[in-house]
Amino acid sequence: MTDEPRQDQDEPLRELRELAVDPHPSLEGRVHRDINRRTLAANSLEFSLNVLVSTAWEHLRSIIDAWPGTHKPEEEDTDG
Amino acid sequence: MGSSGETDEILVAQACQAPPGDLRAFNELMHRHQSRVQTNCRYLSGNEEDALDLAQEVLVKAYFNLDRFEGRSTFGTWIGRIKVNHCLNHLRRTKGKDFIDVDEPALESEPALHSTARADARVHTRDTRGRISEVLDGMSDSLRLPLLMRDMDGLSYQEIADELGVGLSAVKMRIKRAREEFRIAYGQGE
Numbered sequence A: 001m002t003d004e005p006r007q008d009q010d011e012p013l014r015e016l017r018e019l020a021v022d023p024h025p026s027l028e029g030r031v032h033r034d035i036n037r038r039t040l041a042a043n044s045l046e047f048s049l050n051v052l053v054s055t056a057w058e059h060l061r062s063i064i065d066a067w068p069g070t071h072k073p074e075e076e077d078t079d080g
Numbered sequence B: 001m002g003s004s005g006e007t008d009e010i011l012v013a014q015a016c017q018a019p020p021g022d023l024r025a026f027n028e029l030m031h032r033h034q035s036r037v038q039t040n041c042r043y044l045s046g047n048e049e050d051a052l053d054l055a056q057e058v059l060v061k062a063y064f065n066l067d068r069f070e071g072r073s074t075f076g077t078w079i080g081r082i083k084v085n086h087c088l089n090h091l092r093r094t095k096g097k098d099f100i101d102v103d104e105p106a107l108e109s110e111p112a113l114h115s116t117a118r119a120d121a122r123v124h125t126r127d128t129r130g131r132i133s134e135v136l137d138g139m140s141d142s143l144r145l146p147l148l149m150r151d152m153d154g155l156s157y158q159e160i161a162d163e164l165g166v167g168l169s170a171v172k173m174r175i176k177r178a179r180e181e182f183r184i185a186y187g188q189g190e
Helices: A027-066 B008-017 B024-045 B048-064 B075-095 B105-109 B116-122 B128-137 B141-151 B157-164 B168-188
Strands: none
Touching (some): B008 B075, B024 B075, B024 B128, B024 B141, B048 B075, B128 B168, B157 B168
């Protein structure tokens, strides 16, 4: 028998709780570049989609306007 | 914005409201948590080279999901979950789907789950962090992952079981065994 306190085997490992590596000096720069790259890509995609939708809508409108019977005659001046 | 006196939760709110390109609040959050994220990625992946890539991906993922942070847990816990999920997915991709999916009692006595001898033999490094690294790197994924998720990240047994897709009793047993192996191997290196 010993008087030493018995270490609880189910006790969390303190060594792991306190373990920390120094962050890599390039980590922040890499994160910034990645965020900026993804933001730029998302903005570019959004812009491209907007251009595509606008172009398609304009094209559709020109087809509808050119369709026989859909052309509205210019309103005459009805004053007087 | 982004002063060090703010709580994580306030910084998250500031980062969400910041105009595009303004990363000051997020930078402060990153300063506070990057060491923990990189440490965990290092030991969960068991690979020094992958750790930097994984830490970068975790922080970027956190940034683009900041608006999903609801404050029900601390920011540290929240980013810890992203980190664990990301590292486990990485391991599944690199080591195969079944790297940890072992939940049969018969398999619990498999030699592959025991790594004491290997871990013992590798404990040569004198400095504390190096010795811890050698012990952890000498452990099998089946023991190291639940141990780290519990003792480094503070996840509950049930959360670990859910993440790893193994039973609750298996998780408890592996963590107990992993702690024993760690203490033996680490103690012998002193």
